[in-house]
Amino acid sequence: MAYQINVQYCVGCQACYRACPFGAVELVDPHYQQVAEGAPVTDSHSCYINPKKCKECGFCVIECPVDVISLVDENGAPKERPHYNRIWIEEAECIGCTKCARNCPVDAISGEKKNPFHIDESKCRRCGVCLNDCPKNAVHAE
Amino acid sequence: MLYGYMGKLLFVDLSTGTWEVRPLSEELARNFIGGYGIGAKILYDEMPAHTDVFAPESMLGFMSGPMSASRAFFGGRYMVVSKSPVTGMWNDANSGGYFGAQLRHSGFDGVFVKGISEKPVYLYLNNGEVEIRDASHLWGKRTMEVEAILRDEVGKDMNAAIIGPAGENLSHMACVMNDEHRAAGRGGTGAVMGSKKLKAVVVRGDQEVPIYNKEKLVALNRQVADDMLHGSNKEVRDWGNWGTPGQMKAMLLIDDAGVKNWSSTYEGAYPLEKGDAIYEPAYEQGYKAKRYICHCCPLGCGATYEINDPKGKLPKKGASRPEYESQAGLSSNVLNSDRDTVVYINYLTNEYGFDAIAFINTLSWALECYEKGVLTREQLNGIDLRWGDPQALQAVAEAMCNYEGEIGRILTHGTQYAADLLGKGHEYLFTIGGIESALHDPRNSPWYLIEGAIEPTPGRHMKSPLGGSLRGKDKETRYNQRGLGFTAAKLKSENMFSECCCYCHMYDSPIAGLKWDYLEAITGFTYTPMERHMVGMRIFHMRNAFNVREGWKRGDFKFSDKIIGKPPLETGANAGVTHNVDQGIDTFYEAMWLDMDGKPYKETLEWLGGMDEVIADLYGE
Numbered sequence: 001m002a003y004q005i006n007v008q009y010c011v012g013c014q015a016c017y018r019a020c021p022f023g024a025v026e027l028v029d030p031h032y033q034q035v036a037e038g039a040p041v042t043d044s045h046s047c048y049i050n051p052k053k054c055k056e057c058g059f060c061v062i063e064c065p066v067d068v069i070s071l072v073d074e075n076g077a078p079k080e081r082p083h084y085n086r087i088w089i090e091e092a093e094c095i096g097c098t099k100c101a102r103n104c105p106v107d108a109i110s111g112e113k114k115n116p117f118h119i120d121e122s123k124c125r126r127c128g129v130c131l132n133d134c135p136k137n138a139v140h141a142e
Numbered sequence: 143m144l145y146g147y148m149g150k151l152l153f154v155d156l157s158t159g160t161w162e163v164r165p166l167s168e169e170l171a172r173n174f175i176g177g178y179g180i181g182a183k184i185l186y187d188e189m190p191a192h193t194d195v196f197a198p199e200s201m202l203g204f205m206s207g208p209m210s211a212s213r214a215f216f217g218g219r220y221m222v223v224s225k226s227p228v229t230g231m232w233n234d235a236n237s238g239g240y241f242g243a244q245l246r247h248s249g250f251d252g253v254f255v256k257g258i259s260e261k262p263v264y265l266y267l268n269n270g271e272v273e274i275r276d277a278s279h280l281w282g283k284r285t286m287e288v289e290a291i292l293r294d295e296v297g298k299d300m301n302a303a304i305i306g307p308a309g310e311n312l313s314h315m316a317c318v319m320n321d322e323h324r325a326a327g328r329g330g331t332g333a334v335m336g337s338k339k340l341k342a343v344v345v346r347g348d349q350e351v352p353i354y355n356k357e358k359l360v361a362l363n364r365q366v367a368d369d370m371l372h373g374s375n376k377e378v379r380d381w382g383n384w385g386t387p388g389q390m391k392a393m394l395l396i397d398d399a400g401v402k403n404w405s406s407t408y409e410g411a412y413p414l415e416k417g418d419a420i421y422e423p424a425y426e427q428g429y430k431a432k433r434y435i436c437h438c439c440p441l442g443c444g445a446t447y448e449i450n451d452p453k454g455k456l457p458k459k460g461a462s463r464p465e466y467e468s469q470a471g472l473s474s475n476v477l478n479s480d481r482d483t484v485v486y487i488n489y490l491t492n493e494y495g496f497d498a499i500a501f502i503n504t505l506s507w508a509l510e511c512y513e514k515g516v517l518t519r520e521q522l523n524g525i526d527l528r529w530g531d532p533q534a535l536q537a538v539a540e541a542m543c544n545y546e547g548e549i550g551r552i553l554t555h556g557t558q559y560a561a562d563l564l565g566k567g568h569e570y571l572f573t574i575g576g577i578e579s580a581l582h583d584p585r586n587s588p589w590y591l592i593e594g595a596i597e598p599t600p601g602r603h604m605k606s607p608l609g610g611s612l613r614g615k616d617k618e619t620r621y622n623q624r625g626l627g628f629t630a631a632k633l634k635s636e637n638m639f640s641e642c643c644c645y646c647h648m649y650d651s652p653i654a655g656l657k658w659d660y661l662e663a664i665t666g667f668t669y670t671p672m673e674r675h676m677v678g679m680r681i682f683h684m685r686n687a688f689n690v691r692e693g694w695k696r697g698d699f700k701f702s703d704k705i706i707g708k709p710p711l712e713t714g715a716n717a718g719v720t721h722n723v724d725q726g727i728d729t730f731y732e733a734m735w736l737d738m739d740g741k742p743y744k745e746t747l748e749w750l751g752g753m754d755e756v757i758a759d760l761y762g763e
């Protein structure tokens with residue numbers, strides 16, 4: 001599962017590339033001999049999301065001027081983009097492994113190792129990356 | 143609700159260290175669009191007439207436009223407005239990259255600065271918050287170093303408009319740099335920033351501009367993308383691969399590129415093979431080139447170089463592919479064949495914050511002055527500055543950047559200043575109103591000269607749409623001055639509108655017919671065809687009125703002799719021609735609703751609307 005670019009309209013403007021906090025977007029540019037493994041073949045520059053690196057934060061989606069970035073499942077079938085109003089960590093369930101904090105693209109999660117972690121709601125962009133990461137399912141969303 | 147704008151303008155007084163946020167009214171937005179339109183209206187109203195360009199009351203503005211941060215294609219530019227230290231009159235300069243979009247994400251449509259700070263400062267706009275921060279540690283530093291320090295200091299996601307040492311030293315050629323190698327270049331705008339001790343404006347945030355009809359905006363972008371990727375505009379996109387320098391040889395062939403400080407043509411002094419290392423595709427060989435793209439651009443005409451130079455002079459990182467202006471100005475116009483020299487000097491102008499066009503013209507002027515005995519070897523710090531000598535060119539450029547010796551004293555304010563200082567060398571100037579010409583020879587069409595002289599910012603190739611469109615045409619067409627006044631006025635109006643939206647109009651033909659549709663999708667504003675023309679006219683008139691109030695009149699932006707073909711060229715497409723452009727200026731003024739001195743008629747101002755202050759100032763009511 002990952003976000004994917006429909007290259008029919010992708011002009012390779014790199015807006016998604018710049019927005020991605022995880023370096024999951026790769027540049028494809030025949031003129032400058034830039035290639036990305038697994039990318040569809042295009043005759044001019046475009047961008048490609050590496051499904052192995054994409055953490056599905058959706059940050060790239062809002063930047064795209066032609067709105068061609070969407071979520072797909074393992075088989076490439078379109079999937080609805082999840083929408084969260086609030087995301088929080090249940091203190092009692094959290095073992096303080098730090099994984100969520102390390103992956104949060106906006107540094108909204110803080111805490112001491114082996115102690116419960118906490119999400120700063122004013123910083124959180126409700127992307128849900130921490131939800132997918134937590135080994136104890138201590139992160140909850142509504 | 144105001145769509146398409148953040149709805150906020152910031153006004154800062156650096157003398158008192160205070161600021162104020164004011165709402166941006168719908169009326170101002172509708173009448174003046176953005177960019178230098180709104181900028182001119184604000185400076186006209188807020189800055190007293192006859193203010194010295196470096197006085198505390200002198201104002202400097204950074205403006206976005208309705209396209210900025212909207213994700214509209216080609217909408218990535220922003221504008222710097224102020225007075226010009228060269229002309230003493232109105233100035234605007236614009237630049238691409240990401241600063242314009244980020245300015246809006248920081249919560250503001252624009253920021254206007256007056257006053258002079260006691261010590262160096264930078265402005266930090268972060269999600270609607272404002273801070274004036276100490277910049278003592280940045281003063282004296284080059285632009286790219288400053289940008290790197292600022293990224294460490296406030297976060298990687300910031301953008302900054304920065305001056306280099308040129309701006310700090312109040313050079314008349316100083317520009318404002320952003321995104322490492324994008325420049326708001328012309329007119330000496332960086333000196334105004336330097337005079338205020340303002341090293342940078344740093345913007346950061348994640349606020350979004352409200353879009354009136356997002357679906358329509360995406361649909362317009364898709365239509366343009368489809369045409370560029372699969373349809374009739376594929377060619378434009380290919381063109382972007384080579385960028386502006388890709389046209390270098392073609393410009394020589396039509397005698398548009400300057401040769402030997404504009405005194406010759408390729409046939410006369412720069413045999414085509416001399417530039418073999420400089421034309422595309424050779425200009426990239428041996429460098430690792432990567433595409434550079436401004437915010438939401440479907441073309442990506444820029445490039446950056448990674449260079450492995452054993453001599454260690456060329457920077458490993460941070461050099462950009464020189465644009466056409468530098469490419470031609472540092473090769474044919476100085477008779478140079480060495481590509482590394484072109485890249486290196488262009489890089490220096492970015493690092494030190496010089497307007498590359500003015501800088502390279504100053505080099506070519508100095509070469510001719512040295513050859514003709516106007517400048518002595520002592521005045522060139524002992525450098526034997528000969529045509530086409532890469533080492534000498536680099537040495538003089540370095541000395542200009544570092545304000546060394548006589549070179550520093552004489553050359554660092556550009557050619558007009560240098561000639562006035564020496565009291566000689568005026569016959570080798572290639573200027574309108576003291577502003578050096580871009581590398582598109584105005585002798586190719588009187589319209590370049592006409593548009594260059596009636597413009598409130600004289601001598602700008604990007605504000606000469608008619609002159610530009612006649613490039614390469616046959617002689618009768620290029621030289622014709624009759625009956626084109628209204629065409630020129632229409633193009634001028636469109637040019638004003640487009641720039642104030644903050645469109646890049648370098649390669650924007652794929653959206654040429656869609657600009658008003660974009661504006662409607664973003665702002666919800668609609669205009670009748672007549673109102674559209676009036677918008678562009680109003681913006682022109684506000685800028686022009688700024689100068690008229692200062693006492694400017696027709697003829698004050700003087701042509702240098704050489705730029706009108708006095709003496710005429712001996713070879714090429716313009717051989718034997720000296721231009722007299724009075725007729726064209728008459729027709730242009732007529733069509734722009736100005737009297738023959740360049741002053742707006744009272745009826746013009748009344749008809750345009752939104753010009754009450756101008757009417758009061760110029761007609762005493």
Ligand code: SF4
Nearest residue numbers: 020054055057058060
């Ligand atoms: S969804 Fe997030 S991680 Fe995936 S490509 Fe987009 S920005 Fe990168």
Ligand code: SF4
Nearest residue numbers: 010012013014016064
């Ligand atoms: S933002 Fe959209 S158009 Fe731009 S490169 Fe990414 S997918 Fe392509």
Ligand code: SF4
Nearest residue numbers: 104124125127128130
């Ligand atoms: S949902 Fe919030 S806390 Fe979790 S990773 Fe995203 S931004 Fe960080």
